[in-house]
Each structure stands twice: as structure tokens, then as C-alpha cells.
Amino acid sequence: MSHGHTHTPACSPDCNHSHHHGTKHIYIYSPSSAVRDKAAFRRGVARLKALGHEVEIDEAALSSHMRFAGDDATRLAAIERATASGANVALISRGGYGLTRIVGDLPFKKIAKAIERGTQFVGLSDFTALQMAVLAKTGAVTWGGPALGEDFGAEVPDDIMEACFDDLLVGHGEGSGWRLPVSDAKATPRKDGEAAPVFRLRGATLWGGNLNVICALVGTPYLPQVKGGILFLEDANEHPYRIERQLTQLLNAGIIGQQKAVLMGSFNRFKLVPGYDRGFKLQTVIDWMRTRTKTPVFTGLPFGHVPTKVLLPVGRKVDLMVEGRDALIYWG
Template sequence: MAKVSRKPLWHISLLDNATVKKHIYIYSPSGAVRDKAAFKRGVKRLQTLGHEVEVDPDALASHMRFAGDDATRLAAIHRAAASGADVAMISRGGYGLSRILGGIQYKAVAKAIARGTQFVGISDFTAFQQAVLAKTGSITWAGPALCEGFGVGGKPDQVDGHGHGETPQPDEIMEDCFNDLLLGQGEGAGWRQHRDTAANANYHLKGATLWGGNLAMLASLLGTPYFPEIKGGVLFLEDVGEHPYRVERWLTQLLHAGVLARQKAIVFGQFTEFKLNPHDKGFNLSTVQQWLKSQIKAPVLTNLPYGHVATKVLLPVGAHVDLVVEGRDALILWGHEV
């Protein structure tokens, strides 16, 4: 029976925590790494957990805002695919993948995934994930990047105003979920929706394709060969630093294009680091979510623990999943699909 560890969410795995040494390849297909200390902390943290960490030779390259020019970042992706690593993890997000999607050798990436390499990342990595799904149908993982996930630390939190807080550490749930990926024992993830936006009905969706990620990146791919044509899917979304009206504008684009009407459920993850202003007069993210509910027949769920936050689950993009909802409680289950 699956173990259910309930903290602020349910973390569902087959076994109690165990560790195993894995080969992790770190590369930079998007923005340049500016926080070198976080990069080093992330590598050290993974090594401390017992893993072999291989760093791409251009992982710390810099060209304008990018981690090297386009050719350099394409070569890094292909080295990651050829590495034979258990996990290929991006160093950070930012921007840069959209402009090189046409140069990626998708067959090589798909072969690497079939051999057992799990591609993991967040934010700008959404462009790569949707393109891989559209071109090959292969599963990738929405999860941490090295710097923001494993590289946290540095100065203590200012919890008492005097710098006497504890030094930040990688989130325990995120690390547990990542360990489940390495062990191949993850079964799913569960969470509790916000009270004011929770669906009122109970339902169980079976065998829906899980897809999505960063909303801005997803909307930017619409109308291109790199946008997956998913019908009957569970679409999960997150973003950072985007005002709710921008979020609604991208959702409207997906709505008018017919994408949202083809889904069995829309799941809001975490939308963070935006600022409301007096001009909004009550317009907020909850307003957007309620508006979306009035526009589509599919259920709209909230508060999935995924996004630009410390506590996040890992999600298999492209996998067939079950979605179980009972009041405010929701579960995404993928079992042995991946």
C-alpha cells in the first residue's frame, strides 16, 4: 500500500525514504547563472545526498543574458542527452529555450529518455517540455532547478530582525519527491485547495494526460509546432511575478484558441511575487479563477504545490494520470505509468 505522508500536502510513494547513488548531469539551456554560490551549494547538496554530479563544461557560460550563445546551449542539451545520466537537471530557468527549439535533436532526447535519463526543470524549461511532448510524446519532469531547489542557503533568515534565524535548507518535501523520482517509487501527489475556490463536487478522472507548466511559456508556444495537441488532459499552470490581469490575458488566449475547452481539468499551481495596486479595486487571482470557472465546463482546481516556491512536488509531464477530488482535497495519481 502506498505511504501517505501528510504535511501541508500528501506525498505519495511506494516505500519509506531510502537513498541510492545516482548520476546527475547539470547543464544550462536558458539563462546565465549569476548566483555562483547557489550553484556551488546545489552541487554540494546533491553530492552530500550521495549522488555523482557531472557538470556540463558550459554550465557557467555567459553571453548577454544567456548561458552561452544559442549553439552553446544547444550543444549542452545534446551532451545532457548523451551523458547516460539518471537525471539531467537544469541549473536555472530565466529565458532562452524558446529561441533554440528548432535546433534540438528530439530523437536523441527521446532515446535518452527511453534509456532512463529523466529531464527535470521548471520555469523556462516548460518550453523544452512542451516541445518534447509535441514532437515525441516522451515524459519529462516538472520539478526543481539546481540553484533554486538545491542551492538555497547563504545568510540566515531574518526571522527576528537580527539575523538569528536558521540558515535556509532545501525543502524537505521537494527533496523527498526528488528522491522518489530517483528510486522510481513515486505514486502521486495530493494537496488541499483554497477554501474560497475549491470545487464543490467530488469526481474521479481516469487516464488523462498531465501537461503544462509555466503559463507565460505555454501561451508563447501556441500556434507553433512545439505546442502539444492534448485532448482530455489535466493542464497544470504556474507563474511568477505576473499580475493577475496578465494571467487572465494568457488564459483568455488559450480559451479563445479552444485549448481549455479540450481539457478535463485545469489545475492552478502557485502564482507568486506579484503586486496588486489600488487600481485593481478587488481584482485578484481568485477573481481570475472564478472567471475561468464561468467560461469552461471542466473543473478548475487551485493551490497545487508546484511553482516558484520551495515546497513543490515533481510532476510527470506527458504521463497518464488519475485525478481524484473530494471537496477541497485533490490527488494526482500516476502509479506505474512512469
């Protein structure tokens, strides 16, 4: 899977190492919405065990209070148990909603200490709130990546997602490559004499996650003040006009203008209204955004509410290289 010769995302420039590197301890907990799909939860646990891992399930993982996986105190206690678990990975059961409610009460010191001791916190979607707050308050690195039910609990878990997760577990994760859509190649400025447009960034902080959640943190102490970074964004179930409205907020707040690049992951699971949108679609939003900022905007990042997702180190310094339609984020 060498970079530049593949149309599928690569977890690292060299994915040739074998994927059986001993048992890892994975702690499953539910900091957000209640688990409704118990079958997917069970399939996810079985899948991780089949991959050879020791899976520990938090005592409140299947709790339910209104739409939440237990009341606020229950979910905070679950996060504390995850920090004390000594696991290699603390993996969320699912996203949904619930972390912005308790973001100010998170045990920041304990989370940072756990990360220092080698527990990687992995998740996406609503988990963005914890990731942003931890980065803002402690500078600790977490991972944008899979959730138990949606990813490991799929009828057929995605190979690339599993390989990227394995790379993280064995410490081989060095980067992610992907192929940009044709529309991006046209948008990348080309210097005279270049065979293909080339864009290079070194040592920029990678941060971001769910667009809705990031917008909900603007103006609070829980959004990191990253300057000269690489902001990645994804969302699901949002109409393009709502995505545009939220991007407008980040533009007008000066956040996008302070970045060296913006990476757009997957924006999916929405319905356009025939006859009403009149050609207003997601690409319209991207094209418009590019007219509003000098910050380069790249799309097609394999991340979001999609089966094929790479793992991204949130808060880590990374290099970004784009050559023609080949993009590579590298932190090795």
C-alpha cells in the first residue's frame, strides 16, 4: 500500500507488517448516548476478542437514563474508571450526545495522566467535545477513530479501519494517505513548471472532529486556541446549508483563517430537497468556502460516519503533503 499507488486510504505509508501482535487491553465505556443497538455492541465486543484482545466492559456501559448512557454523574464516573483502567485503549461504545453537558466537569488531570501512562482515548462524533477540552486544558493527544458499535459491531467491519486501529495498538501508526477527489486537484494552486500541484506543511498541530460539536464549543474555554494548525472536520445528518452555516461561524470567528489547512472528512446521511435546493449541494458549500478563505481546503479525508476511517492523532504535530491528487498526513 505504498503512498501514491492506491485509491484506498492507507493507514501508514507501509502497511506490510502483519496484524497479529499480541493481546491488548481495551476498555469499553459509554460517555454519551445510551447504547440502543445491543446486538452491534455484542458483535463489536466479540470482534475485538476474535482479534485477540482482552476486552473489559465498564459497569455502566449499557446504562440508560433518558437518551443518555446513565445520568451525568454516572457517565463522569465511567470516564474516571476508563482513566484508572490501565488499558491500552479506552474506546467509546458510541457517540450521540452527552459530553458537552459535562465538559466542564471532566477529570482533566486524570485523563492526561492516563494518556501519559499509555492509555489511548479513541472515538469520534460527540467524543469530539472531550477531545477538544482535553487538548485545550492539558495539551494531551487523543485519537479520532472508531466507536465500538458502529465500527467493530458492523456486520462486516472495515479492513482499513481495523488495520489503522491495529497500527495504533502496536505503535506502528505513522500516517494516513488518501486520494483527493478530482475537484480538489483543480483547486490546489499550481506553480509554473510543476507537473502536479504540490502543497507541503511541516509540524502543524492536527485537531478537529465533529463540526457541530466544535461550533458548540466556540467562545468557551474548551475549544483549543490552535494557530497555524490543520483542522479536520466531519458530520452526519446535516443538510449542506447547515454545514455552511456552521463553517460560516468558524470563518467569522477567525478560526479557519488561523489554520494552515482544513481537511474535510465525510459529510453524509443527509437528504437534499428536490426542487427546493436548486443545485445547492455539498460541493457548493466547499466551493463557496474556498472563496472566503486563503486557507487551503482539502476534501475526501477518510474520516467520519463512514465504515472506512483512518485514525487521527488529535493534538499531535503532523506533516501534510499533497501532490496532485495524493494526500498524506504523516507523524512517524
